[in-house]
Amino acid sequence: MSAAAAQERGSPAVEGAPLLRLEAITKRFPGVLALDRVDFDLRPGEVHVLFGENGAGKSTLISIAAGALRPDAGRIAIRGKPIQLHSVHHARSLGISAVFQEFSLVPQMTVEENLFLGAEATRSGLLNKRELHRRAEAILARLGFPLRPRQQVGFLARAEQQMVEIAKAFRSELSVLILDEPTASLTERETDQLFRLIEQVKRDGAGVIYITHRISEIRRIGDRITVLRDGRYVATVPADTAEEELVRLMTGRVIEQIFPQIAFSPGRTVLEIEHLSTADRAVSDVSLTVRAGEIVGLGGLVGSGKSEVARACFGLLPLAGGRVTFEGAEVTGASSRQMLERGFFYVPPDRRSEGLVMMRSVRENTTLASLDLAEFSSGPWLKRAAERQAAQRLAERLNLQPPRIEREVDHFSGGNQQKVLLAKSLTREVRLFAFDEPTVGVDVGTRVAIYQFIKELCEGGAAILLISSDLPEILHLTHRVYVMYRGTLRAELTGAAINQETVLGHFFAREAA
């Protein structure tokens, strides 16, 4: 280790060389070729976006760049000097810091303890807590994050935890910053903050490797884009490349439009909520209706209570008041089981924590909510042949890749996991689908598939409640929109009123006043 470090210092940096160059990187996992001779380079002062579908190899590539994984073949060079990255710690000592989607924070510790974990300042062998506190404050102030250094991380919101994770990268000299979908859980304002920060990093001459699925972010901060597909390098293009072209490079096919045209034919009222309030006050006095054959959007900021409305109807939150009517029958306070039996299916936002049993097979997950049906069981006994056929059929219908229904869900890419989650809702007769953030963390290809899926359900006569923080989704897919703000209903919009300004205006409604 020390010999290697000395050697690194010994050989001079090559002038004009890229900050970081990955050449012909190959990474093989048992049974999978995750990366096949992929090239990538990062120049000083640029944001280089990695673009590709889930499973394309982006995560593996940045894990190698961050020292978390070692390539089976290929070369890594920093400022022209060949190097082997031994560990995340080693990479960090060379100025390469990564913020992964999965956080490495200790929930029981404070913000400042987490910031300097593994690099604590000491004075004669003891922790120099005052110095740590001072430095933590300095970093947070520089980044403009509204965090208190002595807050316990476990009590922070996800967005705030992410700030801590980002701040960790700034605790030492930074030359390469790797961000893996950093805005997925950030609000608009926090995103602006992050982008200002990235600008600053660029001015300091560092480089940023940035993974995102959002075209708008590429436009805002990207300089170059490298597209990966199935573990192979496809192309490196400038950031102003047309969206259609990017989608073509990424998926290998042309997609005319991301959002489908949906023929709405609103019929009878399926769900009617009157003056609903939850015991925890996340929802207060909300009334809305959803009819068959329409998609009703439920928009609002993170934490506005839009998700809780559906959860309360689905028997997941204790109610404090109000009435819920489903298909003409009062179901106020009914359990999840009862709602499922009546034909209400709630698709949760976080497939990992709530949606799927990750270590079980696709087949088992697909039918889990429907094992009570005569199709899948008689008495206590399972009909496994019928189950297998149903799972196979749905896997084909949703184009699961690879179509192996006995494989554990955990071993699929995010987009394909999302397909399994959707498949779950197709195993029984459902009259109302509540999709809660159905496209979080999925690539454009899967996104299109999901929209098509929702379209077919709607045109097939189902009622759909689409809960989303993704504005374009709300704008382009819905027939009517309700906007929530701090637990209350702010507006109901139809037709031409469903446009960016009006909806966004209600998102933030009275916050300024």
Add this chain to the structure above:
Amino acid sequence: MTQAGTERDVNAASASVSPALRFLQVAFVRLGVLPFLLLIAIVVFTLLSDNFLTQRNLLNVARQSTYLIMVSMGQMFALLTGGFDLSVGTTLAITSVVGATAMVAASVAMPDVVPLAIAIGLLAGFAVGLSIGIVNGIGVALLNVSPFMMTLGMASIGFGIALYMTGGVPVYGMPPAFADVFGFGSWLGIPAPVYVTAALILLLYLLVNWTRLGRYFYAVGGNVKAARLSGINTRLTLFTAYVLCGGMASISGLLLTARLETGEANIGASMPLESIAACVIAGVSLRGGVGRVENVVLGALFIGLIQNGMNLARIESYLQTVVIGVLLILAVVADQLRLRYMTGARD
């Protein structure tokens, strides 16, 4: 430097693939550590003792292992749901004491109807064992007590009661027919406990793989939130897991009582460790949601095999507990290694 060097060597080795090594690696990821351990154990003990690989001895291993197999299968349900049961030993003990006491009392009261006395004893023992499972289930599923504290507390309570009832003295005086049938009986050369165990294995295999309830154990242990959103009664499922565990330990306790011909408060002390070890070696995840009945049976048989082999090789019993502990830890390490290979297979 040296560490980095060896890591590179390992990578280079796995990349340049000797096919045999590659096959071993895939087999390890697929099957887990148990087949390898079994193979090694059989080879080692066959070399150490001529008597090991004989039909008589293997039948002996099967009979000796039945008690642990039953407890381990019960333990598996607790583990599947993401918990564990430390009170299985106590359940064995209290079943034995209560069953024996009831049987003695019944046979004194009506010496002419021995089968009835035996049935009363069996029922009493089974009921008390089951009730430990029920209390565990109520604590874990309804009151949200952590399985660790709940079952540890019950272990202490049950053991205390068993000792208190007997004053630490074994309960004698059960009808000899009880031991003759359930302890030493055999049919077609196969001991009675083996039949009972075989029936239970089949029953639980069906329960786990072919019923809704069985599926729900995996779902609740794998992701309790997803299970709840799928309309599963998660509390009832958890509760049932502990009741099943108590029931299995109880049946094991009754058969062991028949074998020992006395009701004893201090049987089963090693059961919590050994049953969890059997499950973990068999690839049951301590995080819940993963595990197979047939593997658990093999895991328990493996531990029986090890103990038998060490006995034949004249290894002291104190040292045997050391070996079991080492194997348990090795199995967990191997499980971690396997997990790393598997997560590596993702994007």
